[in-house]
Structures are given as C-alpha cells and as structure tokens.
Amino acid sequence: MRKKVFGIFLLTLLAGYISLPKHVSLFGKKFDRIDLNLHLGKFTLERNFDLKLGLDLAGGSHLVFDADTDKIPAEKRKEAVEGARNIIEKRVNLFGVSEPSVQIASFEGKNRIVVELPGIKNTKDAVNLIGKTAQLNFAKVQDASPSAVLVPTDLTGADLQNAKVAFDSKNGKPGVSLEFTKEGGEKFAKITEENIDKPLAIVLDNQVISAPVVQEKITGGTAQITGNFTTDEAKKLTIELNSGALPVPVQLIEERTVGATLGTESIQRSIKAGMVGLAMVGIFMIASYGKFGIVADVGLIIFGVLTLALYKLIPVTLTLPGIAGFLLSVGMATDSNILIFERFKEERVKRPWADALEVSFGRAWDSIRDANIATLVTSFILTNPLDWQFLHTSGPVRGFAITLALGIVISLFTGVVVSRNLLRVFIKDDTQPKKI
Amino acid sequence: MNWMKYRWLYFLISLAVAGAGVFSMIKWGFRVGVDFTGGSVLEYRFDEKISEETAAAGIEKIGFRVTSVQKTGEETYLFKLAPIARADKDKITQLLPNSVGSSLNELRFENVGPSMGPELIKKTLYALIISAGAILLWVAYQFRSLKFGVSATIATLHDSLVLLGAFSLLGHFFGAEVDFLFVTAMLTILSFSVHDTIVVYDRIRESQKKFGSDMYFLANKATSETMVRSLNNSFTIIFMLIALILLGGSTTIWFAVALLVGTISGTYSSPFVAVSVLVTWDQIEQRLKKQV
Numbered sequence: 001m002r003k004k005v006f007g008i009f010l011l012t013l014l015a016g017y018i019s020l021p022k023h024v025s026l027f028g029k030k031f032d033r034i035d036l037n038l039h040l041g042k043f044t045l046e047r048n049f050d051l052k053l054g055l056d057l058a059g060g061s062h063l064v065f066d067a068d069t070d071k072i073p074a075e076k077r078k079e080a081v082e083g084a085r086n087i088i089e090k091r092v093n094l095f096g097v098s099e100p101s102v103q104i105a106s107f108e109g110k111n112r113i114v115v116e117l118p119g120i121k122n123t124k125d126a127v128n129l130i131g132k133t134a135q136l137n138f139a140k141v142q143d144a145s146p147s148a149v150l151v152p153t154d155l156t157g158a159d160l161q162n163a164k165v166a167f168d169s170k171n172g173k174p175g176v177s178l179e180f181t182k183e184g185g186e187k188f189a190k191i192t193e194e195n196i197d198k199p200l201a202i203v204l205d206n207q208v209i210s211a212p213v214v215q216e217k218i219t220g221g222t223a224q225i226t227g228n229f230t231t232d233e234a235k236k237l238t239i240e241l242n243s244g245a246l247p248v249p250v251q252l253i254e255e256r257t258v259g260a261t262l263g264t265e266s267i268q269r270s271i272k273a274g275m276v277g278l279a280m281v282g283i284f285m286i287a288s289y290g291k292f293g294i295v296a297d298v299g300l301i302i303f304g305v306l307t308l309a310l311y312k313l314i315p316v317t318l319t320l321p322g323i324a325g326f327l328l329s330v331g332m333a334t335d336s337n338i339l340i341f342e343r344f345k346e347e348r349v350k351r352p353w354a355d356a357l358e359v360s361f362g363r364a365w366d367s368i369r370d371a372n373i374a375t376l377v378t379s380f381i382l383t384n385p386l387d388w389q390f391l392h393t394s395g396p397v398r399g400f401a402i403t404l405a406l407g408i409v410i411s412l413f414t415g416v417v418v419s420r421n422l423l424r425v426f427i428k429d430d431t432q433p434k435k436i
Numbered sequence: 437m438n439w440m441k442y443r444w445l446y447f448l449i450s451l452a453v454a455g456a457g458v459f460s461m462i463k464w465g466f467r468v469g470v471d472f473t474g475g476s477v478l479e480y481r482f483d484e485k486i487s488e489e490t491a492a493a494g495i496e497k498i499g500f501r502v503t504s505v506q507k508t509g510e511e512t513y514l515f516k517l518a519p520i521a522r523a524d525k526d527k528i529t530q531l532l533p534n535s536v537g538s539s540l541n542e543l544r545f546e547n548v549g550p551s552m553g554p555e556l557i558k559k560t561l562y563a564l565i566i567s568a569g570a571i572l573l574w575v576a577y578q579f580r581s582l583k584f585g586v587s588a589t590i591a592t593l594h595d596s597l598v599l600l601g602a603f604s605l606l607g608h609f610f611g612a613e614v615d616f617l618f619v620t621a622m623l624t625i626l627s628f629s630v631h632d633t634i635v636v637y638d639r640i641r642e643s644q645k646k647f648g649s650d651m652y653f654l655a656n657k658a659t660s661e662t663m664v665r666s667l668n669n670s671f672t673i674i675f676m677l678i679a680l681i682l683l684g685g686s687t688t689i690w691f692a693v694a695l696l697v698g699t700i701s702g703t704y705s706s707p708f709v710a711v712s713v714l715v716t717w718d719q720i721e722q723r724l725k726k727q728v
Contacts, residue, residue: 056687066551107555107558108558110555123522123545124522124526252522253548253551253552254547254548254549254552255546256544256545256546256548257544257545257546258543258544259541259542259544261481261543262479262543265685266685266687270680270685270688273679273680273682273684276679277675277676277677277678277680280676281672281675281676284668284672284675285672288668320687320688321617321691323688324684324692327680328673328676328695330676331669331673331674331675331676332631332669332673334669334672335672338665338668338669339665339669342664342665342668363642366642367638370578371632371635372631374571374574374630374631374634377567377574377627378567378626379627381566381623382563382567382620391563392559392560397620
C-alpha cells in the first residue's frame with residue numbers, strides 16, 4: 001500500500017517537472033527546464049515540454065476558403081480540392097509560418113479549406129498569397145497596338161522546374177528567374193524562335209506582368225521576368241510559381257485574427273479565475289469533509305499537475321474554450337470524492353471503519369463509472385476523432401471537448417485510485433481508542 | 437423524506453420556468469451571434485480615454501454601420517458590423533485614429549460569411565441528436581429499461597429548453613448572444629444532466645435488490661441518499677463557474693453563464709424531473725396492468 005503511495009508521489013513529481021514553465025526563478029536564481037532528448041543507439045526520443053497554445057491564446061489567423069468547384073466534373077472535384085489543399089500548404093510553408101494547419105472540410109457539396117496560421121502578424125500578405133490562383137502562361141501578342149490580342153501558348157506554370165529571385169545584371173532591379181523542365185525548355189525554344197522581334201507576354205492570373213520583346217531563340221531552358229517589382233513582391237511571386245497553380249479558384253469566406261496581446265491577457269485572466277475557483281473548491285471540501293477534504297484537495301492538486309503534464313505530452317492545443325473545459329473538469333473531478341465520502345458517511349454506522357471505507361469505494365464506483373461514461377460519450381461526439389464531416393471538425397467545440405474528456409479520464413484516476421490509497425495510508429480511525 | 441409526494445409542485449416549477457423561456461423565445465427570439473448570422477467583429481484598444489459613443493461614431497463616420505459596441509476592457513471596445521472585406525477593415529484601422537483622435541491597437545478581426553450559419557446549425561443539430569440518442573441507449577442498456585432511458589432523456593431535454601429560454605431572456609435584457617460557445621455549453625449540459633441522473637438511478641437499482649420494486653418508495657430513498665452529494669457536487673462546479681464569470685474575461689463570460697444555468701437546471705432536473713417522470717410513468721403502468 002505504501003509502495004502505491006510512493007508510486008503516486010513519484011508520478012506526481014515527474015508530472016510536476018513537466019508542468020513547470022520553461023524558465024523558473026527560485027530564490028533569485030534562474031533555472032531552465034530541460035526538455036526530453038534521449039538517444040539510445042538508433043532510437044531517438046525528443047520532446048519539448050512547452051504548452052501548445054491555440055490561435056485565440058497565442059495570436060494568429062484562422063482562415064476559411066471556399067473552393068469553387070462548379071466548373072469541374074463531379075468525379076474530379078475531390079481530387080481538385082485535395083490538390084488545392086496541398087498547394088496552399090506548400091505556399092504557407094514557403095511563407096515561413098511555423099506549425100501551420102491546412103485542412104479540408106467538406107459538407108453538403110461545399111468544399112472548404114481551413115487554414116490556421118499561428119503567431120502571424122501580417123495576415124493581409126498571407127491571405128493574398130494563399131488565395132492567388134497563380135495560373136502562369138506565356139502568350140503571343142498579335143499586332144502590337146493597344147488593342148492587342150493575347151494568344152496563349154502551351155507553355156504554362158506546369159512546365160516550370162524552379163523559380164527564384166534574381167537581380168538584373170545591368171540595373172540591379174529585382175526580378176524572377178525561371179528554370180523550365182526539359183520539355184518546357186524545348187517549348188520555350190520553339191516559341192522564342194517563332195516570335196523573334198515580337199513581344200511575348202508573361203501572364204499571371206489573366207494579368208500581364210511583363211511583355212519583353214524576343215531578341216533571339218533561347219535554348220538554355222531559362223527565362224527572366226523583369227517588371228516593376230520590389231524584392232518582396234519578387235519573393236512572393238516565386239512562392240506562388242514554385243508551389244504551382246491552384247486547380248480551383250478559392251475565395252476567403254471566413255477570417256478570425258487575434259492579436260498576441262489579447263491572447264496573453266486571456267491566459268492571465270483564466271489562470272486567475274482558475275486559482276480563485278480552485279481555492280474556493282478546496283476550502284469547500286475541507287469545510288464539508290474535514291480531513292477527508294484535505295485528501296480530496298491533495299487529489300485535486302495531483303489532478304491539476306497530471307492534466308497539465310498530459311496536455312504537454314500528447315500534446316493538446318490549448319484554446320480558451322479548452323481552458324473552460326479544464327476548469328469544468330476540475331469541478332467534476334471532486335465528484336468522485338464527494339460520492340465516495342457521502343457513501344462512507346452511510347456505511348460507517350453499519351460496519352467497522354476500514355471495511356466501511358472499502359465498501360464505499362466499491363459501491364460508489366458503479367455510479368462513478370456509469371455517470372462518467374455518459375459524459376465521455378458526449379465528449380467523444382464533440383471531439384469527433386474520426387473526422388466525420390457531418391459534425392464539427394475544427395474550432396472551439398473540439399478544443400473544449402478534448403480537455404473535458406481528458407479531465408474526466410484523469411479525474412477517474414485521481415478520484416478513485418489516488419485518494420483511495422492516500423486515505424488508506426494517511427487517515428487512521430480516530431473514533432476507536434488506540435490499541436497498545 | 438417523501439420527496440415524490442410533491443411531484444405536482446416540481447412539474448409546476450419546471451413548467452413555469454420553461455414556459456417563461458418559451459414565451460421569451462416566441463416574443464423576442466434570440467440575439468444570434470456572428471458565428472451564425474455572418475458579420476464582422478473588430479476589437480481595438482485606444483491609447484486615450486474614449487467613450488463608447490465616440491468610438492462607434494468614429495467608425496460610422498468612415499462609412500460603416502456599427503450594429504453593436506461592447507466594452508471589453510480598459511479603453512478596449514469590440515464592434516460588430518455587417519460582413520466587410522479585408523480591405524475595408526484596413527481602411528477602418530487606418531482612418532479611425534484620426535476620426536476619434538486617439539492612436540489605437542488592433543486586437544482582433546473576425547469576418548464570417550453569411551453562408552456559414554446554416555451549416556453550423558445543421559452540424560450542431562446532428563451532434564445534439566447523436567449525443568441524446570447515445571445517452572438514451574446507454575442509460576436504457578445500463579438499467580435494462582427503456583423507462584429509465586426515456587425519463588433521463590426527458591430531463592436532459594428539459595435542461596436544454598431551460599437553457600435556451602434563459603438565453604432568450606438574457607439576450608433580450610442583457611445582450612447575451614447565442615454563438616458557437618453557447619452550443620458547446622448546451623452539449624456539455626446534456627452530459628452533465630445525465631451524469632447527475634445516473635447517480636440517482638444507480639441508487640434505485642441498488643436498493644431494488646434489497647427492498648423490492650415499489651418505485652415510489654425506491655425513488656424517495658434514492659433521492660434522500662443522493663441529495664447532499666448532488667448539492668455538494670454542484671457547488672464545486674458552481675464555484676469554478678462563478679470564478680470564470682467574474683474573472684475570466686469577456687470572451688468566456690456568457691459561456692460560463694450558460695454552463696451555470698445548465699448546472700443549476702441539471703441538478704434540479706435529476707431528482708425532480710427524471711425521477712419524478714419515472715415514478716409517474718411507473719404508476720400509470722401499474723394502473724393499466726390492474727385494469728387488464
């Protein structure tokens with residue numbers, strides 16, 4: 001029995017360590033929490049113990065794009081949206097956002113691409129970049145008058161091998177250098193050969209970005225786009241070209257952007273609310289159940305530490321509703337103890353003290369199990385782990401349900417296993433005179 | 437204690453509370469949030485002291501109609517507008533400092549297209565139906581009786597109705613909005629309510645083995661035995677929620693209120709709706725049996 005209590009103590013210590021913030025200062029000295037970094041032969045285990053915060057807490061953008069698949073035959077729509085998703089993901093990665101998430105949400109024939117960009121400051125640029133179709137085409141220009149007609153050639157963005165920012169050797173202006181695939185290079189050679197002394201328009205999303213006059217046949221498989229670019233614009237253009245054209249046009253239909261300051265304030269407020277709430281619950285438990293209440297409170301602290309550690313280990317992305325779910329599960333975590341203690345009050349008059357304790361745990365367990373399974377069922381549906389498209393696949397509901405479910409599972413452990421062992425070891429029967 | 441003697445009173449209380457809610461829902465409806473209707477939310481923090489009216493007037497001067505303003509902190513206001521494009525938002529952020537005479541910080545921008553609402557409502561309804569169905573089946577299976585399952589489900593529906601009614605009233609008088617978080621609260625209360633009911637049912641099942649099958653007697657006994665536990669458990673949850681309401685900030689305040697209303701209703705409904713319905717159902721069943 002004492003072994004078990006010792007095990008619980010060790011587990012709490014370990015979880016407590018993981019729960020620590022990155023930098024701890026103690027007596028004026030600063031300590032750093034060391035992250036897990038294990039190397040055993042080929043086996044590597046690395047884990048950073050930082051809490052993952054959602055967009056509403058860390059700041060960032062949640063963007064929903066509607067993919068317009070009307071012009072695509074029904075059987076190819078799924079593939080097209082899938083393709084668009086991959087390209088958007090590429091663009092976001094090239095844009096340099098850390099840990100972005102790009103998901104498809106389809107519901108009743110509508111296809112949405114949900115993009116989450118944590119910690120991003122300039123949403124405007126990101127939205128413009130993601131939403132661009134980026135359809136590149138080289139077009140012949142028939143008669144060089146203002147009413148010129150563009151005739152698209154078969155050379156498109158699909159023939160590109162790579163695009164990069166390059167500076168003009170003469171005037172130092174930024175531009176984009178294109179490198180074609182082998183096939184693309186041959187097409188380009190043929191087109192330039194046929195159009196010597198004529199302009200060749202480079203068209204992006206139906207807009208001519210430049211129309212240089214071809215001097216000679218170009219066989220090297222490379223081309224330069226020069227226009228009035230800033231370095232930044234040239235860089236964005238390369239991202240668009242390298243990630244490829246979107247197979248379907250997309251339109252921004254929902255946006256939620258939260259600044260980092262608001263998130264920090266939310267965290268501070270939630271911590272304060274949590275502390276005050278926890279203190280009230282703690283006092284209430286002691287007031288109602290005396291030393292049993294102290295055991296329940298110790299269980300509650302262990303519950304808090306374990307939960308926080310698990311959030312970090314799984315990891316759970318914590319959102320504001322998620323914090324609410326956690327706080328609610330704290331309230332529910334005491335329920336197991338209350339059930340057991342109330343039961344104990346009844347059983348104590350019927351049988352010896354130690355027996356009464358064991359019987360209370362046994363009897364109360366039925367209620368605890370049945371009741372918590374019902375809550376778990378609901379949180380399972382809300383979490384929607386199988387990504388059923390007819391339920392919510394993202395957003396606050398999910399964040400809330402995950403922390404609630406986790407809270408219930410951990411509270412079953414702390415409420416039943418932990419407090420049972422603590423009670424057995426630390427609370428002695430004081431109603432009987434001690435035997436010598 | 438003879439709890440079940442006063443069933444008429446419990447039904448009357450439930451009827452009155454739910455009735456007030458239904459009345460409000462019919463007369464005033466709901467104050468529906470941006471999540472469902474579509475629209476824009478802008479939150480700014482100003483560097484100078486500025487009144488709500490000045491701030492709203494500042495945006496109107498730029499040419500956008502403000503549907504509501506809410507103070508969310510010191511010199512921090514949250515504005516709601518009809519859906520606007522990103523470029524319009526940039527325009528407001530750029531021109532507002534001049535318009536109100538204070539530099540500012542953009543804290544939040546949300547824009548939800550009008551097409552998202554019906555989708556959310558459908559998905560929520562599905563979640564609600566599946567959860568309620570799963571709970572009904574679980575309770576009916578666990579207690580080997582459809583009677584138990586249906587009574588528990590009636591209690592959870594009662595709580596949902598009370599919560600909806602309460603938010604219609606709170607919306608009319610205090611501007612509480614029905615949004616995505618409200619929906620989450622409602623689904624949570626669904627499970628909390630049944631959690632509580634199962635605890636009482638469990639005592640009925642346990643006593644059944646010892647004391648026979650007189651439902652009226654069993655229900656009274658179980659209600660007495662679980663009353664303190666039920667109240668104490670609710671208190672701990674209520675403490676957490678009150679802390680969240682008072683200190684948690686404006687984003688979660690109505691969410692916490694919804695959970696609070698649901699918790700109170702859920703605590704009440706377990707003995708006084710679920711068990712009362714169960715007893716009444718049982719009595720009707722017995723009477724019918726006698727007639728046959």
